[in-house]
Amino acid sequence: MTPGRVGETERCAPLDFGKASLARLSDALLGGHDHYEADREAMRRLLAIAPGARAMAKEHRDWLVRVVRFLASNRGIDQFLDLGSGMPTAENTHQVAQRYNPEAKVVYVDNDPLVQVHGRVVLEENDLTHVSGADLTLPEVTLWDPVVTTYLDFTEPIALILCSIVHHIDDFERASRIVRTYVDALAPGSYLLLTHHFDPEEDSARQELARLLENTFQGTGLGSVHRRREQIESFFTGLELLPPGLCHLHEWWPDGPRLAPLSELNFLTLGGVARKP
Ligand SMILES: C[S@@+](CC[C@H](N)C(=O)[O-])C[C@H]1O[C@@H](n2cnc3c(N)ncnc32)[C@H](O)[C@@H]1O
Numbered sequence: 001m002t003p004g005r006v007g008e009t010e011r012c013a014p015l016d017f018g019k020a021s022l023a024r025l026s027d028a029l030l031g032g033h034d035h036y037e038a039d040r041e042a043m044r045r046l047l048a049i050a051p052g053a054r055a056m057a058k059e060h061r062d063w064l065v066r067v068v069r070f071l072a073s074n075r076g077i078d079q080f081l082d083l084g085s086g087m088p089t090a091e092n093t094h095q096v097a098q099r100y101n102p103e104a105k106v107v108y109v110d111n112d113p114l115v116q117v118h119g120r121v122v123l124e125e126n127d128l129t130h131v132s133g134a135d136l137t138l139p140e141v142t143l144w145d146p147v148v149t150t151y152l153d154f155t156e157p158i159a160l161i162l163c164s165i166v167h168h169i170d171d172f173e174r175a176s177r178i179v180r181t182y183v184d185a186l187a188p189g190s191y192l193l194l195t196h197h198f199d200p201e202e203d204s205a206r207q208e209l210a211r212l213l214e215n216t217f218q219g220t221g222l223g224s225v226h227r228r229r230e231q232i233e234s235f236f237t238g239l240e241l242l243p244p245g246l247c248h249l250h251e252w253w254p255d256g257p258r259l260a261p262l263s264e265l266n267f268l269t270l271g272g273v274a275r276k277p
Contacts, residue, residue: 015113020220023112027087029057034087042220049212052263060164063249065091071159072100079158080106083136084165088122094129111135139181157189167197170223179235195271199226239274246272
């Protein structure tokens with residue numbers, strides 16, 4: 001591995017308003033303002049087959065908030081590397097972590113040009129939060145990106161966040177290699193936070209919906225794949241999954257009684273939090 005060049009982080013995916021982007025689609029689902037017609041069209045197609053998609057985007061953020069709060073307040077984690085972090089929203093990783101530990105450092109990595117432009121304003125709110133435009137699918141480049149190496153200390157524990165991104169890497173072997181390279185770079189006592197679209201093999205109706213969702217994502221130019229439980233579990237190989245293990249996001253230490261109804265999408269996602277021994 002060779003260190004990345006200074007300025008590497010300024011490179012990002014090309015800006016194309018005619019095609020949907022994952023960052024802008026997520027922003028539209030979360031009720032943000034940074035999206036265009038192609039993104040809204042992708043959202044409409046998604047909502048037509050999965051009306052719970054907006055609630056599920058929020059479910060993902062709520063899960064992340066609960067886990068970051070737990071790690072910052074109970075596990076003393078003060079470094080966070082949020083890969084594929086998305087457009088800034090209501091509760092970003094640094095806002096949650098720094099509420100519990102004002103010294104917590106957060107590096108966001110997202111190669112969407114709008115995240116670079118709009119995101120920096122919110123995400124680089126203070127000296128402890130920084131944004132890199134590195135391509136997360138190139139871990140050797142991302143890990144040596146000057147923003148990452150300047151602000152995070154890899155000899156100390158880091159929480160590595162892969163929230164709603166690994167299912168967009170279509171080849172399983174490639175996805176595994178990418179996750180493994182990041183995990184290998186972490187010090188003992190670090191954590192992996194990962195959520196992933198799930199293929200419920202034992203439930204044919206939900207499996208059918210999973211295929212429909214994949215086709216819809218494909219049709220909008222944004223690939224997505226639902227994987228089997230053991231495939232998702234394998235991303236945590238060698239790590240200690242915290243209870244309750246790999247589960248649906250609403251099952252991971254909810255804040256209280258559930259008030260909103262569950263949608264089918266709740267059962268098509270799994271997430272886990274694991275410690276590197
Ligand atoms: C589905 S969104 C998830 C956002 C956020 N993690 C969440 O859970 O709300 C995926 C994000 O990953 C970013 N992304 C996709 N491919 C990427 C890549 N190769 N390198 C860096 N970021 C990427 C997209 O721009 C988008 O913001």
